[in-house]
Amino acid sequence: MLGALVKSIFGSSNERYVKSLDKIVGQINAFEPVLEAMSDEELAAQTPKFREMLANGSTLDDLLPEAFATVRETSKRVFGMRHFDVQLIGGMVLHRGEIAEMRTGEGKTLVATTATYLNALEGKGVHVVTVNDYLARRDAEQMEKLHGFLGLTVGVIVPNLNEWERREAYAADITYGTNNEFGFDYLRDNMKHERSQMVQRPFNFAIVDEVDSILIDEARTPLIISGPTDDKSELYVQVDAIVKQLVPEDYEADEKTKNISLTEDGVEKAERMLEAAGLLEGSNLYDVENTQVVHHLDQALKAVVMFKRDTDYIVKDDKVVIIDEFTGRMMDGRRWSNGLHQAVEAKEGVRIEPENQTLASITFQNYFRMYPKLSGMTGTAATEAGEFYDIYKMNVVTIPTNVPVQRIDEEDEFYKNTLDKFAAIAKLIREKNEKGQPVLVGTVSIEKSELLSDFLNKEGVKHSVLNARFHEMEAHIVAQAGSLGAVTIATNMAGRGTDIQLGGNIEFRVEDELRDMAEGPERDAALAKIKAEVAEQKRLVLEAGGLCVIGTERHESRRIDNQLRGRSGRQGDPGMSKFYLCLEDDLLRIFGPDTLFSKMMNNNLADGEAIGSKWLSKAIETAQKKVEARNYEVRKQVVEYDDVMNDQRKVIYEQRADIMDAETVDDVVLDMRHDTVNAIVADACPQGSYPEHWKVDELKERAKDVLGIDIPLDAWIEEDGLEPDEIEERISAMADAHMNEKMAKDDPAIWRQIEKSILLDRLDHYWKEHLATLDALRQVVFLRAYAQKTPINEYKQEAFSLFERMLDTIREDVTRIISVSELRMPEPVQLPELPDFLTGHIDPFTGLDNSNDGDGSALNPELFGSFAGSPQGVTDGVPAAADGAGPDGDPFAGLEISRNAPCPCGSGNKYKHCHGALV
Template sequence: MLGAIVKSIFGSSNDRYVKSLDKIVQQINAFESTLEALNDQELAAQTVKFREQLANGSSLDDILPEAFATVREASKRVFGMRHFDVQMIGGIVLHRGEIAEMRTGEGKTLVATTATYLNALEGKGVHIVTVNDYLARRDAEWMGQVHQFLGLTVGVIVPNLNEFERREAYAADITYGTNNEFGFDYLRDNMKHERSQMVQRPFNFAIVDEVDSILIDEARTPLIISGPTDDKSELYISVDAVVKQFDPEDYETDEKQKSVMLTEDGVEKAERMLEAAGLLEGSNLYDVENTQVVHHLDQALKAVVMFKRDTDYVVKDGKIVIIDEFTGRMMDGRRWSNGLHQAVEAKEGVKIEPENQTLASITFQNYFRMYPKLSGMTGTAATEAAEFYDIYKMNVVTIPTNLPIQRIDEEDEFYKNTLDKFGAIAKLIREKNEKGQPVLVGTVSIEKSELLSDFLNKEGVKHSVLNARFHESEAHIVAQAGRLGAVTVATNMAGRGTDIQLGGNFEFRTDDELRDMPEGPEREEAIARIKMEVAEEKQKVLDAGGLCVIGTERHESRRIDNQLRGRSGRQGDPGLSKFYLCLEDDLLRIFGPDTLFSKMMNSNLQDGEAIGSKWLSKAIETAQKKVEARNYEVRKQVVEYDDVMNDQRKVIYEQRADIMDAEAVDDVVVDMRHDTINALVADACPQGSYPEHWDVEGLKERVRDVLAIDPPIETWVDEDGIDPEIVEQRITEMADAHMNEKMGKDDPSIWRQVEKSILLDRLDHYWKEHLATLDALRQVVFLRAYAQRTPINEYKQEAFSLFERMLEGIREDVTRILAVSELRMPEPAALPDLPDFLTGHIDPFTGLDNSNDGDGSAAQAALFGSLAGSPEAGASPGGTGENPYADLPISRNAPCPCGSGNKYKHCHGALV
């Protein structure tokens, strides 16, 4: 009570903080008249002036007011748009490494130009992170005009760029791209064999657009680069046939976790059927020999029982296409991990593609925490403020709207069942449609969109359906959702990236209607006509009440509901929002207080009757908070486990970078050899033991195998005073002499290159195997909880032990390869094609994937680029003619820069 009184008098802490920024905004405004007097060249010269000030010791904060005012003036000249004062406040918040929460339609994209320009002046690079490729390209082309006007360079990172295009984009002052592309480029860079092949610069500053979607929703999903493994199609088909014979009583489901487990009777039934199918070793399903079968049985059970066609995936052109749970889009080429995708393919009877093995991975949490300064912007972040601070140490600042909000948010309406609810929604839509008010309806799945579409057809309402089946026309449908009488049914509005303007979007109408009309007086007249029609239609829509937003059920997250609501009432426009719910909604059915809702509503409500109250809405919000808390724990757990791997990842990646930067690694190789000898001797000759207890034969065999020498250890044992240190010293001297003799026969520069190559190759090989082991460990470590042990602590201990064993393996393998191999110079020959590496953005809890590189082409272009070695001064296609790219360090497996679509080695890089 006291807090509410204090807040009403002094305002919230957020209000006070925002008000404190007014002084800086006044300083920015004070420069406006001076900058207006400059011509374009003088305004662009401000960039040189600011960089000189920074070089002379000024800080970014010192030049902020004038720099922000410069961007505002440039925007006025380039776009005819002047930043509002609240947009300047948003820019200051972004510059300070905080999250600016700004409502839909407040111009977040324009806000980012201020902080982007200011931080790009240092020349260290600024990354603007978007949720999809369309927005990355659009914003780079659109907002890039302001930056280029002021003399800065702009790049954009999208799939299927070659290494040179990526390196050039990253070298720009400002780089736009998706979260997936930035993360995958980091992983690919740390799989290269030459520093010159790496594309990214050191991290500096990033602004994340739709920060809640990227750093919250998608943060449950680690980024993974993987490669193919052996084909096991027959096993998937056989296990799928077994699973389809189960009855519902043979298993238990958990819809919250999206998991399914066999009951005791189900296990017995599975054992009998698997034994009959010849898939079981022995008669016990959980014998260690049957680990793989159990894994595939679990995945097949999940695929058949928990994953629904047209909700979680669709079958398109004989392939399983995942539907993204956040955006409702089809994710062509994306695949679930751990055999789940193969299980769904077997379920639907389509061609089964082989599984993939993890080669590199990182979570978004650990990727974005590498930026020294990170900020973000979105329309909905306040509900997740605690998580943003806990994980990323970013505060959320709510920026006031430029104009007061006039949208009316009505109370939720509850119905007994889905049909009653959808009937009521269809009637409301018809009423709004008859008076010309545009309606936007948000659904949670394709199935619900099509059900509502059937209801609207019965009501005779013309409408557009926007879901994963028709995402090609998505931007155009959304852009016109504010036209007079428009009815748009959309599957999850998150991240659509297109502003809904009342009366229609002038730019989209012009593009659609005048695409084929040439420049000239006739086109100018048509543009003027469309502009007048849009203005007239906007007034009619305003008179009809603005955009009406209807939610067909509550989402698990309050943010998604707020995103849908925020589509209405932009820039002070009138609007209306309302949500319809029923007992059959997933949120109420899975997370709601069953007895409370079901008893009260089933006994008191007649068919078709509705009820609405603030108390019920509050109960729904409580259910949503439960889900949000659970999802936060899931993401927190992902971070905890990846933190363990992240420490190891840093060690490996730093070691790789040191090896690539070093002229020679002979000192590292010598240390590895000495450490390996120490380990061999310590294993066969334990400290404190007598020589007669030593494993002399075992040591001789291991030394011959690893070091390619044959020391007379059996004669040393008979000497007085012999101890393990003396044995180790003598073996070391012999091994060093052997390697010095071998290396003395050849050019030292060749040996230096060989050592680097072998060291990097073994490092990558063992790291890949280590990742696979950690994946397996993580899947079973939860069972330790039954023994009253904390799984994360057990994981840390086991992972540390596995890491030490991995390092020992690397040392021994490098030593053995160098000791036993003979240096030969092979004849030049075309190298075999690399396998298709895939990028995946895979959720370990739900299996959902929303990566960008579905066919692996972009990954293949950059991944292991230098394994092929430096390109020969080659020929044009067919092996004849000059190669214009001969002096460039192009990976032989990268796309040819000529744009032919072929690999470089099959085009201009073909060997003569």
């Protein structure tokens, strides 16, 4: 009560914060008359002036008012657009490392120019992150006109660039690119062997466009770079043979979730068989040494018991082919991850394909948290404000619209079943279409889009269907969704980042219709005609009520619903939005079939009848909040597990960087050698033990094997009566002398290169093995919950122990190689080239690859010409073949496309399994 009273008098905390920025807006506006009087050359000279001020001790905050005013004046001259005051406020929010929530149509791309320009003045680089490469290209090309005017360089990071092009793009003052490309470049950089090979600069400042999509929706699945691993075919066959000897009493299976675990008797039985096969270290299956074996056993159990032939998969041409559980279609080229596919191959006795092993991985949460300053912008972030602060420490600031919103949000309508609901939607669309009002329909899946399309065809309504796969094509169609009588069906990601302007988008029409027309009177006349047509259409659309947005069902997140609503009512335009729901919707099934809600709906509604109720809408919102909370917990769990690996990743990557930057690593190698001596002596001669209990022969053997020296240990003990620490000193001295003698024979420069190369090679090798072990550990650690232990705590302890063991192994292996090996090469070691890795965006719990979900990397826009804003550019979700190429030809031949990259045709298959298949 008191809080509501205070809010009514003083406004909300968000309103007070935004109001506090008005003072700075006033300072920015005060520079406008001075800047307007400048020539273009004088305006461009502002940039060197600002940089000189920074060099003399000024801060970015000191420069902000004049720098923002400079950007606004430049925008007026370059684009003919003047930043509104609310856009300046949005820029200040971005500069402060916060999230600017601005409604659709408020010009977020232009807002970002103020913060990017100001922060780029330092010369440390600014990254602008977008959801797909079409938007990255588009924004870079458009905003380069403004930034280039002011003397700043702009780069863009998209798929299929070579290393030199990437390095140039990152060296620019401002770099546009997709979240996936930035993340994969970071991982690839930390697999290279020389600093000069790396493409990225140190992190500085990033602005994430559509921040909710990138940092929330895509944050559950980490980025993973993988490569072929050692052949483990024999291990899969051995474990498969053991699992097939188990009986149903030895395990507990959950058919619904496809989870399976051994009973106590099953564990004991498996231990004895694994021990007999020589696959078990010690006698306890769940010792940390047996993590990999437990993982293989778990996958083999799933393969044998849970996965059924001709239901989950078929065997065709000596291969296991997955069957899609929803469509029943074969999924050629797709493989289960984490060794499950290999386990099924072993079960069926077919050829076991090599397993891809994780070489590097990172979550978006941990990648973006490396930026010293991170900010974002979107139309919908307030519902996830808590998560943004908890994970990224970013506040969400809601920026008021430039013009008050006039959109009318109508109450939801509820129906008994999907057919009744879609019939009602089609009827409403036909009514709106008859009076010329444009309609945008949001669906949750391609399947629902096609169903609605069938209904509209029966109603005789012309429409376009989009599915969020071909971003450039769909941007052109979505841009015209506000045209008179247009009906557009889109999934929630389709065309995102493109404004829907009432009457149509002049810019896109010019690009589509006048692209090949030369400058001159004829083109000027055509341009004038387009502008007149758009103006007349806008007048008619406004009379018809503006854009009508229809949601075919509620999404799991209120934020996605708000994104759809926000398409209408741009810049004070009139409009309306309405959602249609039924009992068969995914979200409504949360209530269950036996609830009072569903009984009431079934008993009181006739076929085709609808009800609207604030109570029902409130119940739906409550369900959405529950689902949002559950999804947050899932993402939080991913972060918790990756945080463990992230601490270790930082240590390894920092160590690699130090090695690459150092002229010599003599001191590192020396420390490793002494630590190895310490470990060898401590293992053979424990402190406080009697000499007769020491493992003398073992110590001599290990000194020979690891250090390349013969030690007179018996004499030291008998004649000198040495203690373990004295033995350690003598062995270290002998090992140092041995290495000095060896290195004196050759060019020191060669040895320095060899030491660096060996260090990096062993570091990478064991880090790769460590990642594989952690992957396996994460899959099985949940079983510890049965012993009343917290899985994440168990994971942390085991991971730390494994990491310590890995570091010990690296020290010993590096010492062995350098001490025992003989130099026989006349030239310095050539650094290896990085192979063509497989990149993926893989769910760590299900193994599903989400690499192409909402990502534009499958589309190379240069392959397809103008789409003329027409839905005819899409045929069953795949663009028509370029240059008339049929299914037997490769329209992409000659282009530099990785064989593991998604095929540019958009099929979702890898290039090598699609148009790039070898004939």
